[in-house]
Amino acid sequence: MAEVILIAAICCYTGITVLNILNSGVHGLGLAAAGACLTVLFALQILHSQPGARRAPARRRALTLGLQVLVTYLPLVAFEAQWGAMAGFLAGSLLLLLPPRPGWILYGLVGVSMLVPPVLGGRSVLDSAYLVQTTLLTGLVIFGLARLSDLVRVLHESRGELTRAAVTRERLRFARDLHDLLGYSLSAIQLKGELIHRLIAANPEMAKQEIEDVLAISRQSLADVRRVASGYRDLSLKEEIGSARSVLSAAEVETVTDVRIGSVSSPVDTVLATVLREAVTNVLRHSRATYCGITAVEEDGLMTLSISNDGVIEGYCDSSPHSGSGLGNLELRLRAVGGDLTVDRGSADAFRLVARAPAHGELLAGTDGPMEDEAAWMTV
Template identity: 75%
Template sequence: MTRRGKSSGELAEAVRVEGILRRSRDLPAPRMAHVILIVAISCYVGITTLNILNAGVEGRGLAVALASLAAIFALQLSHSRPGARHAPTSRKVLTLGAQVALTYLPLITLKAQWGAMAGFLAGSLLLLLPPRLGWSLYGLVGVSMLVPALLEGMSALFTVYIVQTTLLTGLVTFGLSRLSELVRVLHESRGALTRAAVTRERLRFARDLHDLLGYSLSAIQLKGELIHRLIEAHPAKAKQEIEEVLAISRQSLADVRRVASGYRDMSLEEEIESARSVLSAAEVTAVTDIRLGPVSSPVDTVLATVLREAVTNILRHSRAGHCEISAVEKDGLVTLSVTNDGITEGYRDSSPHSGSGLGNLELRVRAVGGELLVEQAPGGLFRLVACVPADGDEDRESDESADEERVGAAI
């Protein structure tokens, strides 16, 4: 993979992770998700309790029914807890067997008033058993509710209602239990994901620095020791060695810049495709207007760098929902415009001349004869515009040292 493709891919991955983390903040807390599950189960138990009371059950029968309801409620909470499907098989067989007994035995006396409890059993089967077996038994539980309905001589409409209610209760129980677990896992993994991303980037940076600077720093150290020995006896030779050290140090600084920003040899069109993917992953609607002709390599690289920084700022420092990207060439002038509607009040780049800041972008745009404009438009819009000659070229020989000094100071 080329450095350009690798950089675009790494940015897309990093910002995609940023988008996931940002969206996860809108999810309910794990405790709230668990409370919602408990309330839903309690409502089903409450409805069954009201049906039993409405049927006129009294005395010992009522006490047994309420005790059975409490037992089913406790079993369902146990089956719905995170990680319950990983419990030992013996425990799952025991608790499911108890729930089967508490589901079907009261049907003998309570009949249809107890029918909702079969939905909990159906949900527990889905939660605790392998998918193929769980779904098969889930359907069997629903069909089993035809038996008490037929024995009581219920109408076809009420029979369908009992079966449908059982299956629906099972789906709701299963869905809320799994969602509660997923919310908990997501909140736990958010910190781990952030730490993993930081560690991965730290390792990449250390690896690249080792590969690029290991030889250069070793050479500078050796030549420094040589200069120390030659400076009195052979000043001319020492001067020559100093010039070589300066050349190595300038190359090392250029290598640091490549590691830190990776902006060279980039393509605007490839960066636009990456931006579409990144913005889509972050749920930002992107509208693009691309009308480009041939542009020089330095201009292509600078404009791609501007777009990358603009997209990164949108995702990290705004709450944008809509973004417009246009790259148009007219009369030998390429204009790149990035507009978004997510400006955040009070935000200001605290490091305007950092290697990834807008100040450094302005230096790069000016290096190819262009101009960078940043403005806040009415309606909470933020616009970044770069105008660059299509054939602009950077004088790499004459400006290399000054450019490296600027980037080196920023780093």
């Protein structure tokens, strides 16, 4: 619609000039020459009003502007004031194609130059002022409508980009949450399945208890998937610590916990619970741990979660094509609530992960789990 209005305005100004020339009694070759010049000016103005015309090569802009200057001023010799409206097109083109400072200076000079035709034609000072004002107003209208058309186009393109960004954001959130929530659960199910396989013959009662644990974990996994799909992903750090003790115990990993948690905001509680899940998953998948220590302490409004273990396999690298990027995910999650993540390798087989966040932190504006490092999510 903005483009249609712009073209309509250019047509109307051209039509006014046509009526002025016809009213002046021009016939024959003079009328034909005026029609040719008007056609060229109309085409040039449409070209100069196109989106991105200012980004055209400087040589081309100089050529088209030079041609417009010729077909604007040369007919003034023959038609004088009747041709004056076309100077408004030139004024508008200067504003559209040149940088602001020279553009506005030349725009003003074009307006002042329109004092000459009325003087040559013996017209009054009022006619001169009228022609100057008309030229400047026409230039502003053309410039404003062209810029409006360009801004409307940019707005529509930006809206499309925002839509695509929102879709990408949701896709990355879904992939991240599936990795963080289900990686732990599936590792626990696999571990307990292997334990059940060993216990079936030797201790059926304990195997039955482990089967009940597997069913509970699988039900929780199903609930996690539903929460991810619906966007609700609240977790409890205390509950995750209890679950971690059970899973690590099944893996015959000695677990020592120190839990001193006060009031914690829901976003921080969820992020720290996710950190614990990923850390325990890494202990189970990437080490031969015999010991794991879990400390969750709140002091002076700062929540600190520390997970340490032994049994790290030196030089370990998961070669599976879907090994994930859990620590990168966790670092971005903590950054979203104003926290940070540190990793410390002690002795040759020791590993310690520490997550810190304000106890009452909230998600920072514009984050849902941050997106600064999309490449991290793409490996999930």
